[in-house]
Amino acid sequence: MERTGALFGHFRDLDQQRETASLGMWVFLMTEVMFFGGLFLAYTVYRWKYHDAFAAASRELDVTMGALNTGVLILSSFTMALAVWASQMRKRNLLCIFLIATMLLGAAFLTVKGFEYAQKFEHHLVPGYNYDFPGPEAEAQHAEIFFALYFLMTGMHAVHMIIGEGMLLILLIYAWKGHFTGDYRAPIENGGLYWHFVDIVWIFLFPLLYLIDLHH
Amino acid sequence: MQDSQEHAAREQHAPEHIVPIKTYALICATLLVLTFVTYSVAFVDLGPLNVVVAIVIACVKATLVVLFFMHAAYAPRRTRLVILAGIVWMFLLLGLTLADYLTRFLPR
Amino acid sequence: MQSFPLFPERASSVAGGVDDFFILLVIVAVFFSVVVGVAIFYLSFRYRRRPGNEVGQLVPGSELLEITWMVIPFLIAMVLFAWGAKLYVTMRQSPSDALDIYVVGKQWMWKIQHADGRREFNELHVPVNRDVELTMISEDVIHDFYVPAFRVKMDVLPGRYTTLWFRATKTGRYHLFCSQYCGTNHSQMGGWVDVMEPSEYQAWLSGGSNTESPEQTGQRLFTALACISCHGDPSERGAGPRAPSLRGVYGSTVKLNDGQSVTADDGYLRESVLDPGAKIVAGYDNIMPTFQGVVSEDQLLQLLAYIKSIGSQPAQDTPGEAGPAAPAGQ
Amino acid sequence: MSAITANPSPASSPPHRPHENYLNANYGIRSWLFTTDHKRIALLYLFSVTIYFAMGGFFAMLIRLQLLTPEGFLVGPDTYDRLFTMHGVMMIFFFLIPSIPAVLGNFLIPLMIGAKDLAFPKLNLLSWYIFNIGAIFTIYSIVTGGVDTGWTFYTPYSSIYSNSQVSAAVIGIFITGFSSILTGLNFIVTIHTMRAPGMTWWRLPIFVWSHYATSIIFILGTPVLAITLVMVAAERLLHVGVFDPRLGGDPLLFQHLFWFYSHPAVYIMILPAMGVTTEIIATFARKNLYGYKAVAIASLGIAAIGFLVWAHHMFVAGISIYAAMVFSLLSYLVAIPSAVKVFNWTATLYRGSVSWQTPMLYALGFIGLFVMGGMTGLFLASIGADVHVHDTYFVIAHFHYIMVGGAVMGYLGGLHYWWPKITGRMYPEMLSRAAAIVLFVGFNLTFFPQFILGYLGMPRRYATYPPEFQVLNVFSTAGASILGLGYLLPICYFIWSMRYGPIASSNPWPATGLEWQTSSPPPTENFETTPVVTWEPYDFEHRPDLGLPKPERARPAPLEAPGLEAGD
Numbered sequence A: 001m002e003r004t005g006a007l008f009g010h011f012r013d014l015d016q017q018r019e020t021a022s023l024g025m026w027v028f029l030m031t032e033v034m035f036f037g038g039l040f041l042a043y044t045v046y047r048w049k050y051h052d053a054f055a056a057a058s059r060e061l062d063v064t065m066g067a068l069n070t071g072v073l074i075l076s077s078f079t080m081a082l083a084v085w086a087s088q089m090r091k092r093n094l095l096c097i098f099l100i101a102t103m104l105l106g107a108a109f110l111t112v113k114g115f116e117y118a119q120k121f122e123h124h125l126v127p128g129y130n131y132d133f134p135g136p137e138a139e140a141q142h143a144e145i146f147f148a149l150y151f152l153m154t155g156m157h158a159v160h161m162i163i164g165e166g167m168l169l170i171l172l173i174y175a176w177k178g179h180f181t182g183d184y185r186a187p188i189e190n191g192g193l194y195w196h197f198v199d200i201v202w203i204f205l206f207p208l209l210y211l212i213d214l215h216h
Numbered sequence B: 001m002q003d004s005q006e007h008a009a010r011e012q013h014a015p016e017h018i019v020p021i022k023t024y025a026l027i028c029a030t031l032l033v034l035t036f037v038t039y040s041v042a043f044v045d046l047g048p049l050n051v052v053v054a055i056v057i058a059c060v061k062a063t064l065v066v067l068f069f070m071h072a073a074y075a076p077r078r079t080r081l082v083i084l085a086g087i088v089w090m091f092l093l094l095g096l097t098l099a100d101y102l103t104r105f106l107p108r
Numbered sequence C: 001m002q003s004f005p006l007f008p009e010r011a012s013s014v015a016g017g018v019d020d021f022f023i024l025l026v027i028v029a030v031f032f033s034v035v036v037g038v039a040i041f042y043l044s045f046r047y048r049r050r051p052g053n054e055v056g057q058l059v060p061g062s063e064l065l066e067i068t069w070m071v072i073p074f075l076i077a078m079v080l081f082a083w084g085a086k087l088y089v090t091m092r093q094s095p096s097d098a099l100d101i102y103v104v105g106k107q108w109m110w111k112i113q114h115a116d117g118r119r120e121f122n123e124l125h126v127p128v129n130r131d132v133e134l135t136m137i138s139e140d141v142i143h144d145f146y147v148p149a150f151r152v153k154m155d156v157l158p159g160r161y162t163t164l165w166f167r168a169t170k171t172g173r174y175h176l177f178c179s180q181y182c183g184t185n186h187s188q189m190g191g192w193v194d195v196m197e198p199s200e201y202q203a204w205l206s207g208g209s210n211t212e213s214p215e216q217t218g219q220r221l222f223t224a225l226a227c228i229s230c231h232g233d234p235s236e237r238g239a240g241p242r243a244p245s246l247r248g249v250y251g252s253t254v255k256l257n258d259g260q261s262v263t264a265d266d267g268y269l270r271e272s273v274l275d276p277g278a279k280i281v282a283g284y285d286n287i288m289p290t291f292q293g294v295v296s297e298d299q300l301l302q303l304l305a306y307i308k309s310i311g312s313q314p315a316q317d318t319p320g321e322a323g324p325a326a327p328a329g330q
Numbered sequence D: 001m002s003a004i005t006a007n008p009s010p011a012s013s014p015p016h017r018p019h020e021n022y023l024n025a026n027y028g029i030r031s032w033l034f035t036t037d038h039k040r041i042a043l044l045y046l047f048s049v050t051i052y053f054a055m056g057g058f059f060a061m062l063i064r065l066q067l068l069t070p071e072g073f074l075v076g077p078d079t080y081d082r083l084f085t086m087h088g089v090m091m092i093f094f095f096l097i098p099s100i101p102a103v104l105g106n107f108l109i110p111l112m113i114g115a116k117d118l119a120f121p122k123l124n125l126l127s128w129y130i131f132n133i134g135a136i137f138t139i140y141s142i143v144t145g146g147v148d149t150g151w152t153f154y155t156p157y158s159s160i161y162s163n164s165q166v167s168a169a170v171i172g173i174f175i176t177g178f179s180s181i182l183t184g185l186n187f188i189v190t191i192h193t194m195r196a197p198g199m200t201w202w203r204l205p206i207f208v209w210s211h212y213a214t215s216i217i218f219i220l221g222t223p224v225l226a227i228t229l230v231m232v233a234a235e236r237l238l239h240v241g242v243f244d245p246r247l248g249g250d251p252l253l254f255q256h257l258f259w260f261y262s263h264p265a266v267y268i269m270i271l272p273a274m275g276v277t278t279e280i281i282a283t284f285a286r287k288n289l290y291g292y293k294a295v296a297i298a299s300l301g302i303a304a305i306g307f308l309v310w311a312h313h314m315f316v317a318g319i320s321i322y323a324a325m326v327f328s329l330l331s332y333l334v335a336i337p338s339a340v341k342v343f344n345w346t347a348t349l350y351r352g353s354v355s356w357q358t359p360m361l362y363a364l365g366f367i368g369l370f371v372m373g374g375m376t377g378l379f380l381a382s383i384g385a386d387v388h389v390h391d392t393y394f395v396i397a398h399f400h401y402i403m404v405g406g407a408v409m410g411y412l413g414g415l416h417y418w419w420p421k422i423t424g425r426m427y428p429e430m431l432s433r434a435a436a437i438v439l440f441v442g443f444n445l446t447f448f449p450q451f452i453l454g455y456l457g458m459p460r461r462y463a464t465y466p467p468e469f470q471v472l473n474v475f476s477t478a479g480a481s482i483l484g485l486g487y488l489l490p491i492c493y494f495i496w497s498m499r500y501g502p503i504a505s506s507n508p509w510p511a512t513g514l515e516w517q518t519s520s521p522p523p524t525e526n527f528e529t530t531p532v533v534t535w536e537p538y539d540f541e542h543r544p545d546l547g548l549p550k551p552e553r554a555r556p557a558p559l560e561a562p563g564l565e566a567g568d
Helices: A014-049 A051-058 A063-088 A092-122 A137-176 A186-210 B002-012 B021-041 B049-069 B077-103 C015-046 C063-092 C198-206 C214-224 C266-274 C297-311 D029-033 D038-066 D077-113 D121-143 D157-161 D166-193 D206-238 D251-285 D292-306 D321-333 D335-349 D358-381 D383-389 D393-423 D429-456 D467-500
Strands: C099-106 C109-113 C119-121 C123-127 C131-138 C143-147 C152-156 C162-167 C172-178 C190-196 C253-255 C261-263
Touching: A014 A051, A014 A137, A014 A186, A014 B077, A014 D166, A014 D206, A014 D251, A051 A137, A063 A092, A063 A186, A063 B021, A063 B049, A092 A137, A092 A186, A137 A186, A137 D206, A186 B021, A186 B049, B021 B049, B077 D206, B077 D251, B077 D321, C015 C063, C015 D335, C015 D358, C015 D383, C063 D321, C063 D335, C063 D358, C063 D383, C099 C123, C099 C143, C099 C297, C109 C123, C109 C297, C119 C123, C123 C198, C131 C143, C131 C152, C131 C297, C152 C162, C152 D383, C190 C198, C214 C297, C266 C297, D029 D038, D038 D077, D038 D121, D038 D393, D038 D467, D077 D121, D077 D166, D077 D206, D077 D251, D077 D393, D121 D166, D157 D166, D157 D206, D166 D206, D206 D251, D206 D292, D251 D292, D251 D335, D251 D358, D251 D393, D292 D335, D321 D335, D321 D358, D321 D383, D335 D358, D358 D383, D358 D393, D358 D429, D383 D429, D393 D429, D393 D467, D429 D467
Parallel strands: C099 C131, C123 C190
Antiparallel strands: C099 C109, C109 C119, C131 C162, C143 C152, C143 C172, C172 C190, C253 C261
16 A cells, blocks of 8 residues: 555545554453463463472572563553654654663663573573473472463563564664654654553563462 | 544654653552562461452552553554454463363262 | 165264254244245245336335344243353263263374273274263364264364263164264274173273273272372371372362462373372472373273272271372372 | 445446456456455465365376275375375465465455455465465475375374474474464454445354354464474474473374364364355355354354364374373363254255255255265264274275365365456356266265274375275275366366456355445445445345345145256
């Protein structure tokens, strides 16, 4: 579809176009909810079945890094919200600065995550690769399910983060060219929605994976 | 005819809402505080309440993000309906499956 | 080609009920299909397009009619649901004094052991007019134990016991199928169920060569695997009560050290052998090693048979074990 | 009444120089592969799903041939297991699920609501590419040895024990899932935001309603299947076990996750076919649809309740008996919106002007077969009867009545009905009626004996079977050969008609929908000017623009005996 100014050919007006883009993004995010929902279901079932093994396995995770990462991701959501705000206020430079800040915070999150993964490899906690959990055999097996879910859940989350970083880069380039400080801002707003959604997933992953019965 | 067009117009012309920066900052601070709270509480033995507290705090945080960072508080009703559908369906998945697991070994 | 049946043989106590229900369903299905079919034919002929009837007439809707044809199917559906559910409850509720037979499914055969020890493969001999309960487990993938003449089937799962009961009402030889797809030779994984007169069944049982009953094997394993050194009765062996006695455990309610209690059924006992730390009896420590990889599914079923056999006996008034509720074990 | 000026009326369009339309707007392979026009994408989908249907059909014929004799007529069990798996995978994921939504829905939804295109045209094209990439993975798995797990991919067989190309097939289906998601997303957003002035929700054709309901399932169900397949692939490829029973994993968890999508997926197949049927019945009865609102709400009701019933596939799998009862009760509730639809379709014929043209034959056939498929669904929803017939040929017969008798009949009926709109040409009427009747007869001969086989206890997925089941299997195979020939007929005459068929007018039936208000085939932008809708749906009485005579109030025709003279 060719663009005539900010309006795509098959829309009647800008309002219709904006509403459409926003609704499309929200619908997409609901598919993401269900996507992670499957993992949350698997997690819930096994945590209910193998509570103690899950608690023991959870204690192998680095809570401090997890908490730190939660903070980093919340801050990145904040800067992303500010980026949307800057786009609404039509401030191009501010928009670019906030986008860069978001990207940096996202990269920081992924770096910390990378260190955590490396730790798991060192501690022989990677199922299917070098898994060797200290403890009774049955508990070790159930803990293996925990680590399988840990890697699947955080891995899927990290994949979304990486996609988000790529998306931010593209947004940044177009923002720098001044695309999103006029009437056409849907990509920035939808990018924001996506980024916040990824944040929300982590908000749930953190307590579920890292904070099982730490008081023992 | 007349009202249907009006209705369509209302649907399509939701005014764009600009949230002040102060609100964002406030929400961000709240989220960070809640993160700290959930982290600290995890080390206190509350019995089965630990997981409840953790989930409740996570839900509060997620709600704040959805409402303010994602502007759902200012979004048209249709958007809120979509969000509601997502949440309801996820609970259908969890609830009905757990309905099997939680009753599977009941005496019969 | 030969003559072929249109209705399967009926050889169990539930088969008649299932067939009656099935016939009711057929009547409902045929009734509605015929009503709709005749209505379509009649209306589309009666109001066919022809000169003078080029356009249909506007027919206003009727809420009453809509509600009527929502309520009527709803009521019929609820009757059918209740009927089907009642039937299902009968099928799933095992009678208490059933003959226990153990079934292990694997790709692609059924291994069956009878209460007195006789083993057989892909064939099941049962006495007529006697409740039989199968305790089933799979060594690999999901299988399904299906006897069409009995109208019963149940999936056989890896890692968990499922049970199936029936009471054969007619002697004869009936198909046994695996009805959950399990790989290449799925269609070969089956055989026959032989329903015999009780006397014949006894004769058949004794026809096996020097087999011991699963209980006896289980008792032997109980000693051989040194279960007895901890779980044995102090009165018998003088072993210290490091672990709860297993006498009278089966079917009783067990208090756990986290304050909860469970029923000591097949699933619980299985878990306690393979994953002893999962549920620990109140008052004991988590010291038992796992027997995963040490005992096979067959042996596990034999141990279970032994524990079951001493479970029916009341707990001896052994010292160190108090409480009216039978103390329980791992 | 109608604010838009109808485009070239049949008389004014010269047969040799067709007007500018989406087909002749530009030429060349690139103009098709890079098109964002929903109508061209629909044709791309038509092309793809026809190929996959042919593949699935080919496997089906081999399956039926194999079952001609008890000991297996054709191949060994290894090959047979691959045949039925690939038949199921191709037919379900690559034909039935995309067939009506991605072909007819894609083509018609913007036309029906008076939009120029779907909301996201590029995503629409992307979804076609994703669909085919997924298909390539799956076909790769066939070529390199096939998959033998059944289309249900039950763990632990699929994740640990099977020695076939499970991973490639699973990845293919995972990828294809995203094309469903994008299509569903596109439809939902389009229906919400792109309706023409005056096209209120209660003026939407039922076809659009049913696609809206279908899209809800697409977007809320498909992701669950996607993540489930990710877990299977992770367990198989990386040994990161989630379902592995050796680790204490629960194989039933997979079944819950799988059926959470795959049961509603049945409604993905049947709901659009119901939409097609509704359109056809209203048009060929030339009458307003009886109980329009009830039918519209029933579509949404089926989609919603459809999500609550999945565990009726697991009654004998070892789920809790309490859960089984809840799911059985909920399963029965699906009967109510389904019954509402059937009764309303039937009531629509009352006082209509019924014409037995080809699409109508398919639509009436659809109702009959759907009623039978639906009623036998009651057997499976009730736990007591399901225990016996579960995983037998009864189930096979039941879901083929829904999927082939329902969805495929609806799809073919829809293709005939909108063929003049899609191609601008008519198909041969007598030949197509004959094909419809052949299909109806062949279908029933194939699948009705399987109900009996199932009650006799023949389990599904059997490469060999006890000899007493042979007679019924031979009937079934004989029917399948008729059915197979029946499918060749439409393929042949559709291709013929694209070039040689008589030129179709813009509204040949005539019908009331907006899609018939533009020319056949429609121009790229769909409408010359944005249409304004001022009429209620399926209203033939107040539409002088259709050129029909006024219905006569006094009906002279005397009541005649119900005849059985015609067709099926």
